[in-house]
Amino acid sequence: MSDPFIGEIQIYGFNFAPNNWAMCQGQLMPIQQNTALFSLLGTTFxxxxxxxxxxxxxxxxxxxxxxxxxxxxxxxxxxxxxxDTVTLLYNEMPAHSHAARVYNQTVAAKRTGIPAAGDAVILPQSVAPFTTTNAVNSAFPVQTIGVAGGGQAHENQQPYLTLNFCISLAGVFPQRP
Known part of the structure; x- marks a missing residue:
């Protein structure tokens, strides 16, 4: 490998910085010991x-x-x-719907206000959703399904492969054009 430029950043597939290089991990460096690199970077980082x-x-x-x-x-x-994470707003989600599947309980003794295993809810007072045909004769209110999602954030990271970035502390001082 040829001599690196001072301040050159390289990616390495091993877990240490080579001689005269430092890991790019945001560490503070004393100006007195690294004046050439400071003259290039200043307080940019x-x-x-x-x-x-x-x-x-x-x-x-x-x-x-x-x-x-x-x-x-x-x-x-x-x-x-x-x-690292993003919470989608309502207007950022694609239009979609969630269906409510309600089935008629033909055994009157099993119709209850609070369903248990094998039971079905009683008929609503204002609509008649239970029919013997496939035709829809009423619409459930929006509250039947409820809001989905709960407003929690989800991960927002591209696929990644962990590698080490290192910066050269010594080498050739780059000439400005």
């Missing part, structure tokens, strides 16, 4: 800029290029965004 600066943090994050893609919002170096 954090730190106070007087005695320390912070390395990029890829722990639980995915890499994203800077700039603005077609139809996307602009992204700047050091910015973090996104969410």
């Amino acid at each position: 954090g730190g106070n800029g007087t005695s320390n600066y912070q390395l990029p943090n890829f722990v639980g994050n995915a890499a994203c290029g800077q700039g603005q893609g077609l139809g996307l919002t602009p992204r700047v170096m050091g910015e973090t965004f996104g969410s």
Whole structure:
């Protein structure tokens, strides 16, 4: 492998940083010991800029290029965004319905207000949903089924493979164009 640029970030499939590299885990670095890297990174990823600066943090994050893609919002170096979980709002769900299946209990002795195993509910007072044909002659109110989902968040992560991002602490200082 050729000499890396100072500040170059590479992905490694092993669980340690090679010699003269550091894991990109957001750790604070002293400016006095790493002046060349500080001159490139500054406080883009954090730190106070007087005695320390912070390395990029890829722990639980995915890499994203800077700039603005077609139809996307602009992204700047050091910015973090996104969410591990998302709660869908009603207007974000596709239109769908949940059917209520109610069957007529032909044995009058088993018709009760609170169903038990083998029982059926009594006929509602205002509608007659139990018929001998397949034709619908009444509509159940929306409360019959109830709201689905409960408003809990669900995971919102793309498939991933765990690898280590490391940044070069030593090497060739990159020349600016």
